[in-house]
Amino acid sequence: MLSFSLHRSRDLAGSGRLAGAVLPALVSAVVTLVLVFSTPLAASAQQKLYVYTYDSFVSWGPASDFEAGFEALYPGVDVVFVAPGDAGEAVARVIQELEAGGTDADVLLGIADTQVPKALARGLFEPYDPALIPNLANVPGELIFDETGHVVPFDHGYITLVYDSERIDPSEAPKTLEDLTDPKWRGQIIMMDPRTSSPGHAFLMWTIAKYGDPGFVEYWERLSPNLLTITGGWTEAYNYFLEGEAPIVVSYSTDTAYSVTVEGTDRQRVLTPEGEGYRQIEGMGIVRGTDQRELAHAFINYVLSVEAQEKIPPTNWMFPANRNAAVPENWEIYAVIPERPVYLAPEEIEANEARWLRLWATAISR
Amino acid sequence: MPRFLFNLHRKGAPPLPGQHGSGARPRPQWSAWLLAALPALFLAFFFYLPILEVLSRGFRQPGAGFSLAVVRGLLADPYIQRLIRFTSMQALASAGLSALIGVPLAYLLARKEFPGRRLASALTMVPFVLPTITVALGFMLMYGTNGWFTRAFRWLTGSELRILHSLWAILLAHAFYNAPVVARVVQAAWEQVDPHLEESARVLGATPWGVFRDVTLPTILPAVLSGTALAFIYCFMSFPIVLALGGARYSTLEVEIYTQVHVLWDYETGAALAAIQATLSLAFVYAMLKLQGDAGLAGLARSSLRRMRRTPVWEGKPGAGPVLTAAFMLFAAVFFLGPIAAVVWHSLRNPGGGLGLDGYARILSVQHSATVGNTPLSAVANSLRFGAFASLIAVALGGAFSYSTLRIRLLRRTWLEILALAPIAVSSVALGFGALLAFRKEPFTAIPPDWRVILIHAALGFPFVVRSVRPVLANLDRSLGEAARTLGAGPLKAFCTVELPLIAGGVFVALTLAFGISVSEMSATMMLARPSLVTMPVGVYRFLSSREFQAASAMAVLLILVTGGAFLLIEGASRWIQRARDSEPPRQNRARGGQRG
Numbered sequence: 012m013l014s015f016s017l018h019r020s021r022d023l024a025g026s027g028r029l030a031g032a033v034l035p036a037l038v039s040a041v042v043t044l045v046l047v048f049s050t051p052l053a054a055s056a057q058q059k060l061y062v063y064t065y066d067s068f069v070s071w072g073p074a075s076d077f078e079a080g081f082e083a084l085y086p087g088v089d090v091v092f093v094a095p096g097d098a099g100e101a102v103a104r105v106i107q108e109l110e111a112g113g114t115d116a117d118v119l120l121g122i123a124d125t126q127v128p129k130a131l132a133r134g135l136f137e138p139y140d141p142a143l144i145p146n147l148a149n150v151p152g153e154l155i156f157d158e159t160g161h162v163v164p165f166d167h168g169y170i171t172l173v174y175d176s177e178r179i180d181p182s183e184a185p186k187t188l189e190d191l192t193d194p195k196w197r198g199q200i201i202m203m204d205p206r207t208s209s210p211g212h213a214f215l216m217w218t219i220a221k222y223g224d225p226g227f228v229e230y231w232e233r234l235s236p237n238l239l240t241i242t243g244g245w246t247e248a249y250n251y252f253l254e255g256e257a258p259i260v261v262s263y264s265t266d267t268a269y270s271v272t273v274e275g276t277d278r279q280r281v282l283t284p285e286g287e288g289y290r291q292i293e294g295m296g297i298v299r300g301t302d303q304r305e306l307a308h309a310f311i312n313y314v315l316s317v318e319a320q321e322k323i324p325p326t327n328w329m330f331p332a333n334r335n336a337a338v339p340e341n342w343e344i345y346a347v348i349p350e351r352p353v354y355l356a357p358e359e360i361e362a363n364e365a366r367w368l369r370l371w372a373t374a375i376s377r
Numbered sequence: 378m379p380r381f382l383f384n385l386h387r388k389g390a391p392p393l394p395g396q397h398g399s400g401a402r403p404r405p406q407w408s409a410w411l412l413a414a415l416p417a418l419f420l421a422f423f424f425y426l427p428i429l430e431v432l433s434r435g436f437r438q439p440g441a442g443f444s445l446a447v448v449r450g451l452l453a454d455p456y457i458q459r460l461i462r463f464t465s466m467q468a469l470a471s472a473g474l475s476a477l478i479g480v481p482l483a484y485l486l487a488r489k490e491f492p493g494r495r496l497a498s499a500l501t502m503v504p505f506v507l508p509t510i511t512v513a514l515g516f517m518l519m520y521g522t523n524g525w526f527t528r529a530f531r532w533l534t535g536s537e538l539r540i541l542h543s544l545w546a547i548l549l550a551h552a553f554y555n556a557p558v559v560a561r562v563v564q565a566a567w568e569q570v571d572p573h574l575e576e577s578a579r580v581l582g583a584t585p586w587g588v589f590r591d592v593t594l595p596t597i598l599p600a601v602l603s604g605t606a607l608a609f610i611y612c613f614m615s616f617p618i619v620l621a622l623g624g625a626r627y628s629t630l631e632v633e634i635y636t637q638v639h640v641l642w643d644y645e646t647g648a649a650l651a652a653i654q655a656t657l658s659l660a661f662v663y664a665m666l667k668l669q670g671d672a673g674l675a676g677l678a679r680s681s682l683r684r685m686r687r688t689p690v691w692e693g694k695p696g697a698g699p700v701l702t703a704a705f706m707l708f709a710a711v712f713f714l715g716p717i718a719a720v721v722w723h724s725l726r727n728p729g730g731g732l733g734l735d736g737y738a739r740i741l742s743v744q745h746s747a748t749v750g751n752t753p754l755s756a757v758a759n760s761l762r763f764g765a766f767a768s769l770i771a772v773a774l775g776g777a778f779s780y781s782t783l784r785i786r787l788l789r790r791t792w793l794e795i796l797a798l799a800p801i802a803v804s805s806v807a808l809g810f811g812a813l814l815a816f817r818k819e820p821f822t823a824i825p826p827d828w829r830v831i832l833i834h835a836a837l838g839f840p841f842v843v844r845s846v847r848p849v850l851a852n853l854d855r856s857l858g859e860a861a862r863t864l865g866a867g868p869l870k871a872f873c874t875v876e877l878p879l880i881a882g883g884v885f886v887a888l889t890l891a892f893g894i895s896v897s898e899m900s901a902t903m904m905l906a907r908p909s910l911v912t913m914p915v916g917v918y919r920f921l922s923s924r925e926f927q928a929a930s931a932m933a934v935l936l937i938l939v940t941g942g943a944f945l946l947i948e949g950a951s952r953w954i955q956r957a958r959d960s961e962p963p964r965q966n967r968a969r970g971g972q973r974g
Contacts (some may be wrong), residue, residue, distance in 0.1 A: 071923030
């Protein structure tokens with residue numbers, strides 16, 4: 012039908028009445044459309060496991076390795092990764108689909124620990140059966156943040172500061188969060204909006220953990236003049252940092268490991284003020300209403316296997332959750348696990364988040 | 378130019394022959410009703426019903442049914458009031474700046490001839506399709522601390538200029554996106570202006586400025602307002618560009634909607650905010666369109682079979698005119714091409730230093746996309762396919778809507794136009810959710826994912842089509858079509874052979890804009906597409922999320938080349954059709970018509 016309609020319009024054009032051909036062409040395009048709709052989709056015989064996750068896990072992270080590895084263990088299974096955006100958007104997507112009447116998702120991979128209480132309140136996950144996830148035994152107890160038995164951690168990372176060592180001498184670099192408010196750093200720091208960026212959110216929580224509520228408001232008011240800008244996402248912020256807009260940025264504690272490994276430079280250095288960094292644990296869980304319960308358990312168990320976990324540092328740039336998984340050589344030197352990880356209880360965040368974000372928004376625009 | 382000549386045609390004056398004033402409306406035709414039903418049903422099923430389902434959440438309270446409590450609470454909140462104030466002010470300023478840059482650009486493209494005009498015309502359309510993140514990059518490389526423009530300014534004046542991370546960056550970026558839209562809509566109207574009018578005015582002794590003020594401006598004003606209204610709506614909803622270039626200190630309503638929905642999962646507040654946002658934005662546009670109704674010389678600017686000759690930029694008496702033209706051309710080159718050139722340069726720069734093609738090797742490698750089961754080149758194919766189908770459907774439906782609403786009376790016309798604009802005035806957060814809902818009901822569940830994306834893109838293109846076709850359609854001299862019918866042509870034939878060629882300029886602008894909106898759209902695409910599907914802007918974001926800044930820029934350059942090529946192609950087709958029109962009778966007009974661009 013499509014070729015017919017195109018053909019017809021070309022014939023008319025050929026006869027020199029191009030103008031007269033436009034409307035019929037449009038009409039036949041619409042007719043074509045209607046016909047295309049009526050063709051049913053070919054049904055697939057394969058067993059599909061839908062894994063919703065964040066985009067960088069798919070485009071850069073270990074998704075392709077996981078897919079190949081798992082499909083080798085379970086022939087006849089097709090793992091489909093769906094990546095609707097960043098971690099927050101992936102979770103929001105599952106919720107929206109559930110609200111709209113149902114989701115394809117069997118597993119949600121990449122939910123931040125801070126979001127778990129909210130997700131549980133919405134009934135997003137089914138409880139997992141520990142007996143079906145033997146690899147869970149190799150995950151250190153302090154990482155298992157969800158005591159209700161719904162969400163399993165698969166990696167962890169730390170939000171810290173990163174500075175440009177060619178513009179700031181290591182001895183001059185800020186030593187504490189308080190140092191960041193020193194007037195000598197006026198307009199020298201780039202941060203992200205906690206409402207739209209996960210590292211930005213982590214940094215705000217860090218200041219709340221450190222200065223208390225409402226003490227953090229006053230801290231941000233003092234910090235504000237030193238912030239060159241507060242971007243919507245990490246990408247713009249880090250791009251600005253790399254192009255020399257400002258020498259200090261909020262980022263990940265594995266950044267130097269990344270730049271040494273991939274770009275061959277240690278110019279960007281990780282800074283852990285007073286040995287601190289804000290801990291982020293990423294979790295995965297079985298989505299409520301799945302018809303692939305066993306396969307979902309098997310997938311979660313696979314993600315926690317040593318084989319899969321060793322793929323995480325060099326592709327997702329986070330620390331593995333399985334204590335037996337080895338990290339790459341460079342990581343021993345450049346990737347930093349802060350001596351004193353900072354974190355707030357997810358329940359506390361859940362109870363106060365709306366108010367905190369509003370206080371923050373008011374403080375920075377004062 | 379004696380103004381009395383035009384006062385004749387102002388509101389309240391008796392209609393001229395061939396002009397249908399409010400009193401002389403033709404009787405409604407069945408065909409017009411049928412034509413109106415198609416776009417109405419389309420918008421109802423793929424936009425209005427789902428979006429109202431989403432927004433209605435803001436007007437419910439547990440156990441209370443309909444309630445205005447949430448909306449009232451928000452409107453009383455000082456923080457929200459501040460957001461509303463800032464959102465409105467920046468959108469008005471941005472739309473004004475877009476018009477200020479867009480109208481001279483339209484003049485340049487409609488009236489002047491210079492080498493590379495068509496290429497320039499296609500390139501100035503490219504900003505409209507660029508992903509925000511690419512614009513942020515281009516702006517940083519132009520206006521950042523070490524940016525080209527900043528350095529040039531420092532070298533010329535010895536003083537520092539800080540545009541990035543300020544309100545100026547936001548306004549300039551909005552103009553970068555929207556001035557091309559204003560320019561396109563105005564250009565179509567400008568090319569349509571009857572050269573007789575301007576010539577008569579000159580003969581009667583008017584100065585060039587007088588001709589512009591009294592003849593040209595009133596005839597293009599509806600198009601200027603039309604384009605500016607589009608720019609306003611767009612800027613009112615702006616979010617990523619505001620945070621990327623200005624920073625979180627400049628939050629808009631859309632940021633708050635995003636926060637409520639994606640971070641706090643408070644759908645009720647989010648929906649209420651989205652309803653407030655859409656209402657406000659459309660209220661502003663309503664005021665603008667009312668202004669158009671009062672100020673425009675409706676019906677004066679009869680489209681002529683003659684076309685204005687383009688004058689080469691180097692022609693004309695020496696004086697302020699050529700200097701201003703040259704200055705504007707320089708400005709436009711720096712303003713539009715600067716950030717684009719910066720992105721191209723960035724794509725060629727290796728992270729370790731030096732130039733190279735690594736970014737391009739990366740985007741062309743199949744290995745990269747093993748994860749998504751897709752080569753980046755298929756992203757090009759997907760974008761083109763979506764853009765082609767979505768823009769054709771949008772033009773067919775938007776054209777049918779514009780044509781039929783001029784012939785039937787259902788609601789007040791301004792209300793109809795507001796209803797037609799709504800798809801782009803609704804928060805993209807709400808739109809994404811609405812799109813999800815639209816295809817959850819029988820029989821729409823049968824529509825395959827790709828076509829879902831295309832249909833939503835067509836709904837988004839619809840307002841652009843209406844806004845660019847309406848001004849040229851309103852200027853169309855209907856007596857020509859009626860003459861054809863009197864001479865025995867059927868209504869369809871009369872439309873296709875007489876009226877359509879006359880409005881072709883507007884139709885092709887509509888095609889360009891609808892294509893552009895489809896290529897650049899991401900939130901509905903991400904929501905509805907098959908998991909493995911990648912379009913060009915999605916590809917840019919995928920590379921960025923992989924921390925491959927150089928490859929992301931290479932992908933953006935590919936996007937620039939492909940869409941720039943598509944715009945050139947559409948423009949070529951437009952010229953072809955208009956030449957077909959010019960070679961048709963009446964010949965005596967052609968003899969006087971002079972050279973054509």
